[in-house]
Amino acid sequence: MTITRFSFPTTIQFGPGASRLCGPHLKELGFKRPLVVTDKGLAALPLLAQFSATLTDAGLAPSVYAGVFGNPTGSQVMSGAAAYKAHGADCVVGIGGGAALDVAKIVGLLATHEGDVMEYVWDHPQVRPISDTLPYFVALPTTSGTGSEVGRSSVISEEATHVKRVVFSAQILAKVVFADPELTLGLPPAVTAATGMDALTHNVESYLSPAYHPLCDGIALEGVRIAARSLAAAVREPGNIDARADMMMSSMMGAIAFQKDLGAVHSCAHALGTVCDMHHGLANALMIDTVLAWNAEAVPKKFDELAHAVGVSEGAAGFLAWLKAVKQEIGIAPNLTKAGVDRASIPKLVAIAIADICHQTNPRPVQAADFERLFAEAM
Numbered sequence: 001m002t003i004t005r006f007s008f009p010t011t012i013q014f015g016p017g018a019s020r021l022c023g024p025h026l027k028e029l030g031f032k033r034p035l036v037v038t039d040k041g042l043a044a045l046p047l048l049a050q051f052s053a054t055l056t057d058a059g060l061a062p063s064v065y066a067g068v069f070g071n072p073t074g075s076q077v078m079s080g081a082a083a084y085k086a087h088g089a090d091c092v093v094g095i096g097g098g099a100a101l102d103v104a105k106i107v108g109l110l111a112t113h114e115g116d117v118m119e120y121v122w123d124h125p126q127v128r129p130i131s132d133t134l135p136y137f138v139a140l141p142t143t144s145g146t147g148s149e150v151g152r153s154s155v156i157s158e159e160a161t162h163v164k165r166v167v168f169s170a171q172i173l174a175k176v177v178f179a180d181p182e183l184t185l186g187l188p189p190a191v192t193a194a195t196g197m198d199a200l201t202h203n204v205e206s207y208l209s210p211a212y213h214p215l216c217d218g219i220a221l222e223g224v225r226i227a228a229r230s231l232a233a234a235v236r237e238p239g240n241i242d243a244r245a246d247m248m249m250s251s252m253m254g255a256i257a258f259q260k261d262l263g264a265v266h267s268c269a270h271a272l273g274t275v276c277d278m279h280h281g282l283a284n285a286l287m288i289d290t291v292l293a294w295n296a297e298a299v300p301k302k303f304d305e306l307a308h309a310v311g312v313s314e315g316a317a318g319f320l321a322w323l324k325a326v327k328q329e330i331g332i333a334p335n336l337t338k339a340g341v342d343r344a345s346i347p348k349l350v351a352i353a354i355a356d357i358c359h360q361t362n363p364r365p366v367q368a369a370d371f372e373r374l375f376a377e378a379m
Contacts, residue, residue: 008256010150012177014249016241019051019140019180023058026091031136033061035089037080037104038096039068042142047186051095051140063087065107071157071164071273071280072099074117081110084135091136094174095183097195098146098280101139102154105172108135117156121165130171139174142183144234144247145195145281147202147255149177162274163352179252181244189235193330196231196247198281201288202254203227205263208295208302209361216260221309223253228310228322235330261361264353265291268374271352272336275345285332286339289323290378296320298364336379346375 003015013021026034034055042048043066055062065083067076084092084107094104110117112132119128139149148154154167187195203223206216230246237243268291269283276283296303296316303316312318333339350371353359359366 010174010177012150012179012252014179015245016182017180018178019183020054022093022138022140022178023055023060025176026055026060026093026138027058029136031060031091033063033087033089034091034093035080035084035087035107036062036064036093036095037068037100037107038064038066038094039100040066041069042066042096042100045186047142047183048095055093062093063089068096068100068103070099071162071277072103072155073157073159075159077103077106077110077117077156080104080107084108084111089135091138093138093140094149095140095142097141097143098148101141101146101148102156104139105137105148105154105174106156106167108137109167109172111135117167118158118165120167121156122168123165130169134171137172137174138176138178140178140180140183141248141251143187143191143195144184144244144251145198147199147251147253149174149179149255150252151255152259157274162277164270164274177252179248181241181248184244184248185239185241187238189238190331192235192238192247193332194279194281194285195251196227196234196281196330197285197288197327197332199247199251199254200224200227200231201265201284202258202262203250204288204292204306205265206254206257206260207306208263208299208363209261210363211260211361213260216257219253220257220260221305223250223257224306225309226250226253232326232329262358263291263295263362264359264366264371264374266358267353267356267366268349268371268378270356270358271349272341274352275348276341278339278341282332282339285327286336287374287378289320289327290374292323293320294370294374295362295364302363336375341379343376343379346372349375
């Protein structure tokens with residue numbers, strides 16, 4: 001596979017070995033002192049040391065901020081901004097999964113603007129404007145799920161409540177994405193499965209959203225088709241670079257498509273992340289078939305298209321049967337109970353889900369009683 005360059009709208013260098021283009025790219029633009037933002041787990045792996053060496057070999061003086069862990073919080077962002085200033089950095093390189101990239105997107109914002117990160121979330125009553133040019137930012141995903149590398153939002157959890165808040169602006173988009181499937185070869189099967197289901201959910205939910213955006217519909221359907229042919233292979237055969245590349249592409253396509261909006265699966269997943277601190281991809285995987293079965297009667301023709309995209313017949317019934325089989329094949333827990341969720345947490349889950357904005361573009365209107373029924377059924 002060769003490296004392909006395209007823009008949509010972010011410039012993307014895609015293919016095995018693309019990560020090695022990052023250092024020369026920054027050097028060519030005159031940057032000298034990148035701050036590499038990553039998570040604690042990745043920082044301990046040879047992959048991070050090898051990548052940092054490519055920056056040094058290009059004549060750069062990188063410093064690593066590895067303070068990201070779990071669902072990222074405001075304090076992690078502020079610590080990263082302090083690290084940027086301490087290093088005298090002139091650009092930001094985000095490398096990692098969705099959490100690391102979400103923090104990396106706005107480290108430069110908080111290093112160059114006043115105030116706390118939570119004052120920049122979109123629904124703050126006196127939201128601060130992004131008034132100055134932000135430091136140059138490039139992204140390198142090491143998982144294939146969130147698509148955060150091509151997104152214009154950063155999801156940060158409140159320290160006390162764990163409620164997810166969103167900084168949303170085209171100004172935080174990466175200037176270049178180096179999408180290198182080689183960076184995902186070390187992912188364990190469980191992480192590959194959960195992140196892959198995240199990518200699939202993004203594509204499916206954005207397609208089912210009633211919002212009008214035919215461009216995103218086309219991208220989402222193709223993203224579903226690509227994930228369908230490669231998700232199980234990526235889990236079963238960790239070294240399959242073609243399957244890894246497919247999942248990285250499907251992940252980016254899902255994140256591009258969901259500018260059209262998402263749906264109730266994500267509202268449920270955000271609730272599970274808040275109440276149970278569950279991995280977002282796993283939360284989507286645990287809720288998707290239950291919610292989609294409930295949605296099917298509202299948009300039967302769209303389910304016909306989804307079935308066609310994954311290569312099955314019988315419309316919604318065929319698609320949902322395929323989805324259940326794939327989840328079983330890649331080792332996703334069969335229900336919330338098996339994943340450690342207590343039935344007593346349903347009231348808290350419902351309260352968070354109904355307050356979440358994603359279900360407002362679900363193809364079928366959702367009330368609190370509906371969420372209660374969906375969580376109970378998923379148990």
